[in-house]
Amino acid sequence: MKMxxxxxxxxxxxxxxxxxxxxxxxxxxxxxxxxxNMELNxxxxxxxxxDTEVLNFTHVHNTGGAxxxxxxxxxxxxxxxxxxxxxxxFFLMSGRLKSKLMIIALTLVAGGGAGNLVDRVxxxxxxxxxxxxxxxFAIFNFADICVVTGVFIAVFAxxxxxxxxxxxxxxxxxxxxxxxxxxDDL
Numbered sequence: 135m136k137m138x139x140x141x142x143x144x145x146x147x148x149x150x151x152x153x154x155x156x157x158x159x160x161x162x163x164x165x166x167x168x169x170x171n172m173e174l175n176x177x178x179x180x181x182x183x184x185d186t187e188v189l190n191f192t193h194v195h196n197t198g199g200a201x202x203x204x205x206x207x208x209x210x211x212x213x214x215x216x217x218x219x220x221x222x223x224f225f226l227m228s229g230r231l232k233s234k235l236m237i238i239a240l241t242l243v244a245g246g247g248a249g250n251l252v253d254r255v256x257x258x259x260x261x262x263x264x265x266x267x268x269x270x271f272a273i274f275n276f277a278d279i280c281v282v283t284g285v286f287i288a289v290f291a292x293x294x295x296x297x298x299x300x301x302x303x304x305x306x307x308x309x310x311x312x313x314x315x316x317x318d319d320l
Contacts, residue, residue, distance in 0.1 A: 143229045150226050150241050157245025161277040162252065165261040168193050177265065188268045195259040201272045212254045219247045233295065239287035246280030 172178065172193040181189040198205035222244040231237050253260040262273040 146237065147227050147229070150237060153241050154223075154245040154248060157242070157277075157280055158249045158252065161246070161249030161275065161280070164276045165253065165263070168263040169261055172263075186268065188266070190265040190267060191263045192265040192273055194262050194273050195257075196262045196273075197259045200278070208254060208258045212251065215247055215251050215254065219244055219251060222247070233291055235287060235291040235294070239284045239291055242280045242284030242287065244284075246277040246282075246284065249277030249280070250275075 168191065172191065174193055174195065177190045177192040179187050179190050181187075196202055197208065199207075199211050204211055222240050225231070226237065226240055226244065231240070250260045260275065260277075262275050262278075264275060264279075265273045
């Protein structure tokens, strides 16, 4: 039985690493396609209703973090994201996580973070291109989608686990609580 559990854990770790590599590969491919086929700061309209642009590809270079915060802080962003990704990888490979949902969440965060880290290390900026103009949102990329989706799943998994823990705690409370005034034990 222990061999089966160990083999299963090893398989989970290998699949996790493979998924991270695939996510980084997809991110690199999409950014390469944009960089090769679009001039910097140019836009291609993908979805349009009349004169209203909904979804565009706009090729930009982001020298900051999410929403361009810490713009120009290349070294800080590179070191912090690198440390975070290494920490996530150690945690994912440790086998401590039992929740499959949390493994998926952290895998998405690690894969997306690694995709953007590659840009920061080699170019000192991140290539962004997905542009939802109808809601005037920041321009982002595939890696950002992975990170945000992973964070949402992690929050959902944490809330779900907390609700489950509270239900399990309440199930064990078989003894009714009797107020002092109504007790016959005097």
